[in-house]
Amino acid sequence: MSVFTPLERHELEVFLAPYGLGRLRDFQGIAAGSENSNFFVSLEQGEYVLTLVERGPVADLPFFIELLDVLHDAGLPVPYALRTQEGEALRSLAEKPALLQPRLSGKHVREANAHHCQEVGSLLARIHLATREQPVERRSDRGLDWMLAEGPSQALKLDEQALPLLRDALAEIAELKPRILALPRANLHADLFRDNVLFDGNHLAGVIDFYNACSGPMLYDLAITLNDWCSHEDGSLDSARARALLGAYAALRPFTAAEAQLWPAMLRVACVRFWLSRLIAAESFAGQEVLIHDPAEFQRRLAQRQQINLPLPFAL
Ligand SMILES: Nc1ncnc2c1ncn2[C@@H]1O[C@H](COP(=O)(O)OP(=O)(O)OP(=O)(O)O)[C@@H](O)[C@H]1O
Ligand SMILES: N[C@@H](CCO)C(=O)O
Known part of the structure; x- marks a missing residue:
């Protein structure tokens, strides 16, 4: 694992529609990670990561959204919460708080030099x-x-x-x-x-x-x-x-x-x-x-x- 909340294709399509990023091509759960459920999501307009927040500081999600906006605006290579066409960043899916972020390229390094x-x-x-x-x-x-x-x-x-x-x-x-x-x-x-x-x-x-x-x-x-x-x-x-x-x-x-x-x-x-x-x-x-x-x-x-x-x- 760790995907704690599996998703059906249809519920994901309904969730993604308000972003206006085109049709869902594919999605898959991400095994790495131990706290939240994460999915790679491929849409017509690009590659994204969907996070369902499973535990931890749910009430602080507006803090994370604001901080990532500050760091993104400073030109740092961080994900940030995409907004729907109505301007919503923090949403809900499968009764969990949900965020859609751009997928960043690259791989984890195991042996650091x-x-x-x-x-x-x-x-x-x-x-x-x-x-x-x-x-x-x-x-x-x-x-x-x-x-x-x-x-x-x-x-x-x-x-x-x-x-x-x-x-x-x-x-x-x-x-x-x-x-x-x-x-x-x-x-x-x-x-x-x-x-x-x-x-x-x-x-x-x-x-x-x-x-x-x-x-x-x-x-x-x-x-x-x-x-x-x-x-x-x-x-x-x-x-x-x-x-x-x-x-x-x-x-x-x-x-x-x-x-x-x-x-x-x-x-x-x-x-x-x-x-x-x-x-x-x-x-x-x-x-x-x-x-x-x-x-x-x-x-x-x-x-x-x-x-x-x-x-x-x-x-x-
Ligand atoms: N924006 C992103 N771009 C590319 N890959 C991502 C992105 N967000 C998450 N991932 C991938 O999903 C995996 C899990 O994400 P993340 O580390 O945020 O999960 P987590 O459950 O909070 O994990 P943990 O707290 O154990 O580190 C990452 O190791 C990475 O491979
Ligand atoms: N990075 C942490 C897990 C996630 O917070 C650890 O290695 O214990």
């Missing part, structure tokens, strides 16, 4: 630069307070090796929270993993899946991104890829002194975020045909982030 990381670093800086003057406000539902609330009960279910790792990281988050919240802010993608970026050869062609986007400290977004793009299998950082990503980002948005100080801790915070969400997902989707990411991957990464020899390229 330094060039990919450089492209991703630039793209992330451009997202931040496009929004930092006036972030579209949204509090993350997987933010520091969520980690502090969910972490202790998850820690109790861990083995002897993992428990102190998570417990110490949670204590660090509690201690650093005021300083983290005072860092420079913008809109964050907050889930810029390899499976949310599309490359056409060496060219970064698209960024998708903004359903974790929020407003918050830019450094946190950078740490989330780097932890996925620049890690080895054992969780350690690949310094060539990491330097490429950081260098490209810093060339567009130089870091502040406070960011440079909090950087090593921020890499740990970003590990805790995904370790916890994967532990919780593994528990709640156990036995179901849903793509579940391995929580232990972030345990390894957190263990490797105890000593970090990767200073931010920060100039006084």
Whole structure:
């Protein structure tokens, strides 16, 4: 899977008619993805992706639509909600909130190299630069307070090796929270993993899946991104890829002194975020045909982030 809501051709045709994009040629469910039902939809006038929002922050859909409009207007390669001929962006299909977006070209990269990381670093800086003057406000539902609330009960279910790792990281988050919240802010993608970026050869062609986007400290977004793009299998950082990503980002948005100080801790915070969400997902989707990411991957990464020899390229 993961298509949680199968669609009949006829109901899809009725849904698509108000966009005025021509007849439906073909459609198919997309297996990748774990949160929403997505379909590739081929219409006479082009290729599109239909998303039925299955869970998560449904009430915040107007936020996602607005943010993607801002990023699209800034010239960034993001999907955005197409409007019907009556100007409607957020609609309903099979009793689920539904959005139709242009299909972006390109493929996911499994084995990232330094060039990919450089492209991703630039793209992330451009997202931040496009929004930092006036972030579209949204509090993350997987933010520091969520980690502090969910972490202790998850820690109790861990083995002897993992428990102190998570417990110490949670204590660090509690201690650093005021300083983290005072860092420079913008809109964050907050889930810029390899499976949310599309490359056409060496060219970064698209960024998708903004359903974790929020407003918050830019450094946190950078740490989330780097932890996925620049890690080895054992969780350690690949310094060539990491330097490429950081260098490209810093060339567009130089870091502040406070960011440079909090950087090593921020890499740990970003590990805790995904370790916890994967532990919780593994528990709640156990036995179901849903793509579940391995929580232990972030345990390894957190263990490797105890000593970090990767200073931010920060100039006084
Ligand atoms: N606009 C788009 N253009 C091209 N492909 C897309 C687009 N949107 C989604 N896809 C494809 O659909 C897949 C699933 O989409 P997405 O990541 O948004 O789903 P999700 O259920 O929110 O997944 P998850 O939260 O697990 O990443 C993507 O991996 C990508 O292959
Ligand atoms: N990118 C997330 C899943 C979707 O939010 C993870 O790898 O755990």
